[in-house]
Amino acid sequence: LDSADINEIKELCKTNLIDGITTNPSLIAKSGGNILDVIKEICGLVRGPVSAEVTATDHKAMMMEAEKLLNLAENVTIKVPLTSDGLLTCKELSKNNVSVNVTLCFSASQAILAAKAGATFISPFVGRLDDIGQSGLDLIYDIVEIYNNYNYKTQVLVASIRGVNHVIESAKIGADVVTIPTKTFKEMFNHPLTDKGLKAFLSDWQDTGQSIL
Ligand code: E4P
Numbered sequence: 775l776d777s778a779d780i781n782e783i784k785e786l787c788k789t790n791l792i793d794g795i796t797t798n799p800s801l802i803a804k805s806g807g808n809i810l811d812v813i814k815e816i817c818g819l820v821r822g823p824v825s826a827e828v829t830a831t832d833h834k835a836m837m838m839e840a841e842k843l844l845n846l847a848e849n850v851t852i853k854v855p856l857t858s859d860g861l862l863t864c865k866e867l868s869k870n871n872v873s874v875n876v877t878l879c880f881s882a883s884q885a886i887l888a889a890k891a892g893a894t895f896i897s898p899f900v901g902r903l904d905d906i907g908q909s910g911l912d913l914i915y916d917i918v919e920i921y922n923n924y925n926y927k928t929q930v931l932v933a934s935i936r937g938v939n940h941v942i943e944s945a946k947i948g949a950d951v952v953t954i955p956t957k958t959f960k961e962m963f964n965h966p967l968t969d970k971g972l973k974a975f976l977s978d979w980q981d982t983g984q985s986i987l
Contacts, residue, residue, distance in 0.1 A: 776933065776953040778805040778812055780819075786956060787819050794822030796897070796933065796953040798853070798877065799829055810846060817847030825875045825895075827853035828863070836863040844872065851875050851894065856884045861891040868892030875931065882916040889926040895951065899934035900944075910934070911943050918948050938962055 775792055777783055778801035786792055795816050802809045813826045824847070828839040836859060840852045851873040854860035864874045868891070875895040876888040880903060888896045898917060900910025917930050929950035935941060938961050944952050954962075 775959060776801070776935065776955050778802050778807075778816070779956070780805070780807075780812065780815055782956045783816060783819055786959060792820055792822075793951075794824060794849075794851075794953075795820055796825040796853070796875070796931075798825075798827050810842070813843060813850065814846045817849050820849070822849065823851040823873055823875075823895075824849055825851045825853040825877075827855075827877065831855075831857070831859060833859040833862045833866075836860065837866065840867060840872070853877050853897075856888060861887055864888065864891040864893050868894065877933065879917075880913070882913065882920060885917040885928075885930075886920060889921060889924075889928040893928045895929050895931040897931045897933040897953070900932055900940055901934035901936040903934075904936065911940070911947065914944055914949050915947050922948075 775783060775786060776796050778797040783795060802812055805812050813824060817824045826843045828836045830836045830839050836854060843852060844850050852867055853875040854863050855878045856876050860876065864876055867874050873894040875897055876893040877897040879885050879888065879896050879898040885896050885898065898913050900914060903910035903913060914930065914932055921928060921930065931951040931953060932944040932949045933953050935952060935954050935958055937958055941952050941954060941962065
């Protein structure tokens with residue numbers, strides 16, 4: 775899930791289908807909470823990786839922030855922006871076996887650099903590319919192909935998802951992970967023929983007068 779809203783995360787974790795959470799400074803701001811409290815609480819709600827983003831822009835300060843965030847819980851993944859300092863930080867953290875998510879990726883060349891820096895995840899933003907008239911999904915296709923060509927271990931984590939179609943197309947291309955806004959996640963359950971079919975099954979069942987229990 776792409777969210778820092780504790781209530782939303784709690785609600786959707788009940789589905790047992792959530793593998794991890796991504797946050798970013800804007801989502802933390804929207805939550806209204808303190809970043810350290812929010813990340814710690816989220817880490818207690820899911821077993822999988824929880825991406826917590828550094829907000830410093832220079833390598834040294836990023837490393838200090840990362841250390842603080844890593845102390846919050848064992849499932850923290852450090853999120854760094856795709857800048858030169860971000861990739862230095864990524865390289866140093868991954869050398870020490872820290873899971874790193876490199877965010878704000880908008881080109882295949884950036885994704886190559888992130889893989890070389892040892893990123894665990896690369897986050898290409900499909901929706902924001904679509905917003906400026908480019909194809910976000912074409913970028914996913916390119917990154918998956920390049921990573922496969924060179925057997926890079928970095929996982930492609932599709933971000934900035936705007937709808938169910940982005941999820942389906944990312945899966946068809948072979949992306950490793952998608953981070954989904956709660957609205958889109960809920961929409962993934964729905965199909966009008968499921969509702970119509972269930973209604974008919976229940977009505978026919980009622981006519982039999984039977985009960986399984
Ligand atoms: C990714 O990790 C980001 O948090 C997120 O997907 C950004 O999405 P947006 O473009 O909807 O803000």
